[in-house]
Amino acid sequence: MALREEPLFDVPIPGQGLTAELGSRPWQNPPQLSTVDEAIDYYVERLTDESAIEQIVDILELGVPIANVANALQLGAVMDGVHSVDIGILVIPVIIELMMYVGDISDVEYTTGLNKKAEDGVSDAKITKAANKLKNKIKEADSAPDKIDEAEDDEEEPKGLMTRRTQ
């Protein structure tokens, strides 16, 4: 890791986030929506809007997992003081299902982000394929040991001043 030459002072100091006056942040005030039903209505209204549908389709086409988008949406609403964290977590399944519905209506192939094995980076098929490739390479190397011996024979003798003389 490269070391920083000069110390960076232009960053928030520890605890600075607690220095704002209590109640000055949206999430420090009572939320606008206090029940699950109100929050569901809020999201249904927002996500079924035409401009919102266009944006959702664009995001889904990019291959962003729906679960991540849903989490970001509810987290944003919590930060804006729309609803509490608890209600946000409770409402997530509705947001996911709504976005899947929007994706189906628009005939977009989307990734839900819910299937751990299939979407967690490297699939089992890829691992098996790589393992087979490696096995083949090892087999090839085993079947041609002469090459290695030749390489060993071709080692150059040291010619420096301090080398031992061989008679």
Next chain:
Amino acid sequence: MRRFNPSISAYMNINKIELENKKEPTGSGLLSPMRMPGMNKNDKKADPAARVAYHVKAIREKRQNKNGS
């Protein structure tokens, strides 16, 4: 590394909620407990998670109907 995403567990857990109320056998004698509206502790509609599950179920059914499955 996979970071924790609460939306995955929230979605998975909502599918586990049973939406149908189980009917408990109640006596009809004079000393049987009174049944008042709003007193039913097993009423699923009072539970926020169950209400969410109802909504999810409705949207899913509509989605599945659209897909024809």
